Amino acid sequence: MIGKLLSTGFSLATLPARLTFRSVRALAMTPAEVNRLLSEMRDASDQAVQEIQAMLASVDDEMGRKTAHLSNADKRLAAQLALQAAEQHLSMAAINVLRALWLTRHSTPALPPGRPDPHP
Structure with missing residues (x-):
């Protein structure tokens, strides 16, 4: 989901x-x-x-x-826990995206230096 x-x-x-x-x-x-x-x-x-x-x-x-049996106080507590978990997951997802970008940028071989054109 x-x-x-x-x-x-x-x-x-x-x-x-x-x-x-x-x-x-x-x-x-x-x-x-x-x-x-x-x-x-x-x-x-x-x-x-x-x-x-x-x-x-x-x-x-x-x-x-899933929450039909919970009181309003229980639902508020569950909402706080869900938000904390989401924050941790999103933070790790952001870090993983940055890692993937870094790895992608640094995994491509550098282009060899250009050769001067022998026929200018």
């Missing part, structure tokens, strides 16, 4: 950039291509809305069943 949430969050976070790219690409399109692009964008938007609604309904259903 957390993976799905992060995936959806990432997808939503990158949506403006993807829409900008598609908008720029649309400037050089024929009317038929623009209509197809707009249809694809509507479909992608509808799909994102459906995924978010399904995820929220799933969380609501799961938590409703």
Whole structure:
């Protein structure tokens, strides 16, 4: 579930950039291509809305069943514990992303120095 949430969050976070790219690409399109692009964008938007609604309904259903027996005080305590756990997991995820980026940057071999052009 957390993976799905992060995936959806990432997808939503990158949506403006993807829409900008598609908008720029649309400037050089024929009317038929623009209509197809707009249809694809509507479909992608509808799909994102459906995924978010399904995820929220799933969380609501799961938590409703799991916490039905808890008092309000117990729910508040569980919420605090869940937030602490989420903070720790997100902190480690951020560190792991930074590690992966560092490893990626430092794992590619350096380009050999350029040779001077013998025919300037």
